[in-house]
Amino acid sequence: MTSHEGRSLIVVTGATGNIGRSLVGRLLADGAAVRALTRDPARAGLPAGAETVGADLTGADDLASLLAGADALFLNLAAGGEQAATAVLDAAVRAGVRRVVLNSSMAVTDTPADDTHFIARLHAGLERAVRDSGLEWTFVRGGNYATNALAWAPSIRESGVVREAHPGAQGVPVHEADLADVAAVALLDRSGAHLGKAYVVTGPERMTLARQVAEIAAATGREIRVEQISEEEAAEAMSGRYLTREAALELVRMFGRTVDAPPFPVSDAVERVTGRPGRTFARWARDHAADFS
Ligand SMILES: NC(=O)c1ccc[n+]([C@@H]2O[C@H](COP(=O)([O-])OP(=O)(O)OC[C@H]3O[C@@H](n4cnc5c(N)ncnc54)[C@H](OP(=O)(O)O)[C@@H]3O)[C@@H](O)[C@H]2O)c1
16 A cells, blocks of 8 residues: 555544544554545534545535545545545546445345345445555445434434334344444455455344333333334335435335345354454443433
């Protein structure tokens, strides 16, 4: 890798997000220089050690200057969507960035099924663009983010209730800090061991949504009741600017199928890549207790 005042310079998209904020801290702790991208540097609250730069990646910002001098890029689809991610990737190639770590999804399976589900299709398309870019790459195929439980925070705070269509739905929730740690290792690695790898990253244990609620109750000391609602009501509550009602219903039905059939195995990628076991959901709930109080 080249250097920025003697250190690798990593550009982090979505730097104030769940993964991004954790990643910025981790990269700085590992001695890297970090250019953290956010639409609003004044409100970002990122560490002073990072170079925090304002950029709306869906707008006409000067992408070349955002990537100038960088060694590697953490690319997150959440930072402006598909077109923005593709534009940042192209700009990275033009700027001479060597490596990209893509925040992808375990929905991508490298089978024809990738064309049938919208989440897989979206991430698989971006993976293809990365493979075709000629850059060194690593994919972090996470899924079932523990942070999805933050959607319960308003109703827990207001009434101590979680409303779900399928409280028995099973998942393997992963802590954002583990996704960030895997990404950091891949971004900074000098051995080449992580190049061309697509890591399926899960949490360390399978559990139902009801059990996640119980862990949040334990971490916050609150009594939390789970109320079962219809799939249609759940889809209505989930849909919004980025998710149509139809897509939300597809997701709710997909969760429903996991009640009887666990969707994916527990992966040991966090431990293999970082050398440390993945953080439990109980730990996540303690880390986020303030969000539910
Ligand atoms: N949830 C899951 O279970 C799951 C599973 C598999 C994959 N994923 C992937 O993970 C992604 C979410 O990652 P995350 O949780 O770290 O994201 P996040 O917390 O939603 O953070 C996204 C960040 O992107 C920034 N951003 C938004 N719009 C932008 C724009 N127009 N220009 C520049 N920056 C913009 C925002 O920062 P500012 O407001 O500071 O600009 C925001 O903090 C999903 O999009 C998906 O691709 C999620």
